Amino acid sequence: MRWAQLTLVENDPGHYDPKFWLDYFRRVHADAACLSAGGCVAYYPSKVPFHYRSAWMDKSDPFGDLLAGCRSLGMVAIARTDPHAAHQDVYENHPDWIVVDAEGRPRRHWADPEFWVTCALGPYNFEFMTQVHQEIMKLYKPDGIFSNRWSGSGMCYCVHCQRNFKAAYGMELPRTNDPRDPQRRNYILWRQQRLFELWRLWDSEIRKISSDARFIPNTGGGALSELDMKTIGELADTLFADRQARRGLMPPWANGKNGKEYRAALGRKPIVGIFSVGLEEPYRWKDSVQSEAEIRIWVADGIANGLRPWFTKFAGTLRDRRWLNVVEDIYGWSYRSERYLRNEEPLARVAMVYSQQTATFYGGEHARPKVEDHALGFYHALIESRIPFEMVHDRLLDPTHIDRFKVLILPNIAALSDEQCDQLRQYLRRGGAIVATFETSLYDEWGVPRKDFGLADVFGARYNDRIEGPMQNSYLTVEKDAATGKHHPILFGLEDAERIINGVFRVDVEPIKNVRSPPLTLIPSYPDLPMEEVFPRVPHTDIPGLYVHESGKSRVVYFPWDIDRTFWEVMCVDHGKLLRNAVDWATNEEKTVTVAGPGVLDVTVWRQKNSMTVHLVNLTNPMMMKGPFREVVPVGEQRVHLQLPTGQKAQKVQLLVSGQVPRTRTAGDSIEVTVPSIGVHEVVAIDL
Numbered sequence: 001m002r003w004a005q006l007t008l009v010e011n012d013p014g015h016y017d018p019k020f021w022l023d024y025f026r027r028v029h030a031d032a033a034c035l036s037a038g039g040c041v042a043y044y045p046s047k048v049p050f051h052y053r054s055a056w057m058d059k060s061d062p063f064g065d066l067l068a069g070c071r072s073l074g075m076v077a078i079a080r081t082d083p084h085a086a087h088q089d090v091y092e093n094h095p096d097w098i099v100v101d102a103e104g105r106p107r108r109h110w111a112d113p114e115f116w117v118t119c120a121l122g123p124y125n126f127e128f129m130t131q132v133h134q135e136i137m138k139l140y141k142p143d144g145i146f147s148n149r150w151s152g153s154g155m156c157y158c159v160h161c162q163r164n165f166k167a168a169y170g171m172e173l174p175r176t177n178d179p180r181d182p183q184r185r186n187y188i189l190w191r192q193q194r195l196f197e198l199w200r201l202w203d204s205e206i207r208k209i210s211s212d213a214r215f216i217p218n219t220g221g222g223a224l225s226e227l228d229m230k231t232i233g234e235l236a237d238t239l240f241a242d243r244q245a246r247r248g249l250m251p252p253w254a255n256g257k258n259g260k261e262y263r264a265a266l267g268r269k270p271i272v273g274i275f276s277v278g279l280e281e282p283y284r285w286k287d288s289v290q291s292e293a294e295i296r297i298w299v300a301d302g303i304a305n306g307l308r309p310w311f312t313k314f315a316g317t318l319r320d321r322r323w324l325n326v327v328e329d330i331y332g333w334s335y336r337s338e339r340y341l342r343n344e345e346p347l348a349r350v351a352m353v354y355s356q357q358t359a360t361f362y363g364g365e366h367a368r369p370k371v372e373d374h375a376l377g378f379y380h381a382l383i384e385s386r387i388p389f390e391m392v393h394d395r396l397l398d399p400t401h402i403d404r405f406k407v408l409i410l411p412n413i414a415a416l417s418d419e420q421c422d423q424l425r426q427y428l429r430r431g432g433a434i435v436a437t438f439e440t441s442l443y444d445e446w447g448v449p450r451k452d453f454g455l456a457d458v459f460g461a462r463y464n465d466r467i468e469g470p471m472q473n474s475y476l477t478v479e480k481d482a483a484t485g486k487h488h489p490i491l492f493g494l495e496d497a498e499r500i501i502n503g504v505f506r507v508d509v510e511p512i513k514n515v516r517s518p519p520l521t522l523i524p525s526y527p528d529l530p531m532e533e534v535f536p537r538v539p540h541t542d543i544p545g546l547y548v549h550e551s552g553k554s555r556v557v558y559f560p561w562d563i564d565r566t567f568w569e570v571m572c573v574d575h576g577k578l579l580r581n582a583v584d585w586a587t588n589e590e591k592t593v594t595v596a597g598p599g600v601l602d603v604t605v606w607r608q609k610n611s612m613t614v615h616l617v618n619l620t621n622p623m624m625m626k627g628p629f630r631e632v633v634p635v636g637e638q639r640v641h642l643q644l645p646t647g648q649k650a651q652k653v654q655l656l657v658s659g660q661v662p663r664t665r666t667a668g669d670s671i672e673v674t675v676p677s678i679g680v681h682e683v684v685a686i687d688l
């Protein structure tokens with residue numbers, strides 16, 4: 001439930017105080033540890049040839065000593081290896097173990113020119129590192145081996161990569177990054193096969209020596225991650241999300257997003273969130289320490305989203321001790337609240353689909369703006385709307401994975417196979433609902449354009465073979481229903497607006513059937529300068545800016561424009577309202593949880609064995625969209641309205657962070673809990 005990682009630096013042995021660390025692990029109730037063992041630098045007396053031993057360890061065994069210490073505390077302890085770099089003697093004796101760049105030159109390490117970068121797909125990993133892992137297992141029998149930077153550091157043109165790729169696909173290695181180039185496409189597939197092969201090899205060698213132990217690679221993530229999460233979910237019994245802190249324009253909910261993305265593939269298996277107590281900016285500063293408020297918000301959002309916390313500290317010698325009490329405090333709370341943090345399942349009824357194939361084959365080098373920005377925009381709209389939600393992997397659209405959700409959101413999931421489109425159609429037939437945007441299903445699973453949407457029948461819209469944009473100064477008319485004279489519920493809160501701003505890109509589509517009265521219609525772009533000329537040339541059209549359909553319990557909303565991506569870029573309030581209303585309308589059932597009150601909160605809802613919890617993470621902060629938080633800004637009273645499982649009664653209600661017993665009111669199967677105020681995090685815990 002609580003992990004500790006001490007990543008030793010080479011000169012730690014003899015200089016740092018292992019007793020201090022073991023005492024700290026005990027004090028914070030850490031029940032698992034990850035300890036530096038080998039790879040670039042060995043911290044035990046390794047006998048594997050070319051396995052470089054720390055020049056400072058002399059005859060000592062820093063890894064073995066720490067491992068024994070953790071064991072005496074009853075902790076789970078795993079060994080860390082890092083195979084991504086090697087010393088000069090490796091280069092001289094095994095030049096074929098080193099990465100070769102596109103010009104045929106062996107590649108020195110980008111940060112430390114004493115080192116060479118190793119090829120992940122050749123004998124360095126498959127043979128040498130296998131021996132290292134076997135040796136660590138034989139000597140120490142740790143509970144597992146965690147490998148950092150095991151999957152390579154960019155493209156490699158070494159003899160092994162050339163030969164093995166040719167043997168597999170009969171081709172030379174790719175020279176372009178275009179995922180539609182057959183060489184590149186096959187390379188993407190081959191590299192994954194090769195890495196999964198390596199994972200299986202190391203895992204089986206580890207299990208031969210200790211059947212309960214596992215190989216645990218540092219891998220996984222969302223749409224932009226490289227290895228297929230469906231396969232990862234099948235291979236891994238546990239996994240660690242290595243997103244140590246935020247950087248640049250990253251909101252604090254990004255840590256919770258990791259939890260959702262990993263859970264989509266791993267289900268109920270334990271997922272751990274690695275957080276750094278230091279900064280995570282491109283300039284590194286590995287010896288730094290974050291502000292207390294920043295550490296707290298990042299970890300709280302992870303815990304609220306089902307991540308088990310794992311602190312990582314580089315170097316055993318402390319140069320800044322300010323983080324120690326913060327982590328001790330968070331972990332102490334986690335220890336005392338553990339019963340309510342052992343989640344059985346999330347109770348969210350909404351899920352957002354993410355698609356690695358869309359990012360890889362449709363997005364390619366532009367996956368961030370073309371794919372991920374759509375997801376981020378929709379994600380942020382759901383946070384602002386306080387809608388608890390999960391994420392779903394697009395290769396797991398079977399009933400077991402999606403039928404517990406009432407609504408699936410497809411934020412520009414452009415690349416979908418015929419089979420995936422059919423799975424979505426069947427989901428609708430079973431009473432599900434879909435909210436989709438922009439080019440969803442306009443490409444097949446390889447990113448090859450289709451003549452029309454794979455889901456044209458679902459959207460009720462046909463593709464007119466044109467994407468328009470970037471559009472300047474385009475709008476949408478807010479329409480009343482021609483028959484009833486009323487606004488569609490998706491326009492709630494926009495009734496007084498005659499028109500709202502459009503997105504930046506739109507898909508030119510037309511209705512398959514006659515659309516009686518679209519809720520939004522297009523006002524095409526018109527000049528935005530000179531000011532004298534800023535008036536609409538076409539003041540009104542009947543071109544729908546929104547498609548809504550209803551059939552039985554199932555509902556479909558399709559936005560033929562980039563509302564989610566534009567929301568991420570421009571954050572227009574009206575777009576946020578439209579996204580919230582679209583999800584609410586599609587949900588079409590009583591909500592599991594609503595939270596009313598001021599501020600921006602990440603809301604999650606969980607079921608444990610004999611209880612349920614609602615996590616409220618207070619993101620309200622002037623530094624919310626760019627860290628780090630300077631201080632915690634508490635928000636005032638929140639009223640949490642929660643549906644209890646049918647036939648269950650609330651036996652006891654607590655606020656796990658403040659420790660208060662809140663005011664409650666029950667009515668039938670629901671309960672209303674008043675939370676007086678939230679600092680960083682509050683958890684409403686209800687014993688059933």
Ligand SMILES: [Zn+2]
Pocket residue numbers: 098099100119120121122156157158159160161162
């Ligand atoms: Zn290679």
